[in-house]
Amino acid sequence: MPAEQIQFRDATLAIEDGVAEFTHQRHEARNPLSLDLREDYADMLDRVERDRGIRALILTGSGGSFCAGGDLRSLRQARENPEAGSPDAIRRRLADGHVWMQRLRNLEIPVIAAVDGAAAGAGFSLALAADFVLASSRAFFCMSFVKVGLVPDLGAAYLLPRVVGLAMAKELALTARRIDAQEAKQLGIVHAVHAPEALAQQARGFARRFLAGPREAMGLSKRLLNQSFESHYAALAELECAAQAVASSVPYHTAAVTAFLDGQPAPYDWEREAAR
Structure with a gap:
């Protein structure tokens, strides 16, 4: 960019x-x-x-x-x-x-x-x-x-x-x-x-260090955590299910799972990025 x-x-x-x-x-x-x-x-x-x-x-x-x-x-x-x-x-x-x-x-x-x-x-x-x-x-x-x-x-x-x-x-x-x-x-x-x-x-x-990370999963995680103090468990569970359905459907998830099963480095690794 x-x-x-x-x-x-x-x-x-x-x-x-x-x-x-x-x-x-x-x-x-x-x-x-x-x-x-x-x-x-x-x-x-x-x-x-x-x-x-x-x-x-x-x-x-x-x-x-x-x-x-x-x-x-x-x-x-x-x-x-x-x-x-x-x-x-x-x-x-x-x-x-x-x-x-x-x-x-x-x-x-x-x-x-x-x-x-x-x-x-x-x-x-x-x-x-x-x-x-x-x-x-x-x-x-x-x-x-x-x-x-x-x-x-x-x-x-x-x-x-x-x-x-x-x-x-x-x-x-x-x-x-x-x-x-x-x-x-x-x-x-x-x-x-x-x-x-x-x-x-x-x-x-x-x-x-966040650039290689999964944008969708991080954004949805933030939204869940931001609502965690005032949401009932059942309500947060519903939000979690919807968020996971979205996160698991994006190309990043497929690529990360494939890398893991093939013994390749994860696309996003916080400690690895820190070491650089």
Whole structure:
């Protein structure tokens, strides 16, 4: 796949060799989740969802920051407008965010957040929506909402307890304390920690390890696991049966079984790709 660069409002999207990289580009303000960046996420997902050649997505920030959370300056300006600052307008604005946030979480390819510097407030929520979080040694995470008298949003109240457990989620939300990359790894938020100068390369290498994998089976597995906490066993079993019927009917499955029976290497082997 030839390299492609797309310029959005507050972000860019680079697509090359099956990997898409979405970068927040307002580094002078620590990449806030502005109204423009929210629209960028929706537009980026339109592009990524329709391209079956994209096999992994990286979310990252520029200038040593992932995302410092909501753009409080623009929010204050919006609220000075009686109509834009009304409770109903705020509710609708947040509801719009959940539309693309759910699309991001259910994207049927691996999503990797490469976090350098701050992942605070809604930036922390974005990281939690990824399947894997790779962090630099100077990264930190902060559920900072209570500091400005707000509640966790952009799915944090749903995602955080599922990652760290209810008691720890309450601690992080009610204290708004910072946790560094190592503590985030111990809590299960972060998959791996890298030196800041190596993070981008490590994230791209990590993403490329998925390229040989079965797209359908990985996407369906994500959907099943995302529904596992709130689905009854019988309902999840029905979804599993349907998903397995689809996965077993695609050419990848036939090729993988044939390779196994012929004593040939598996088309997709995570450890083998890591060794490369």
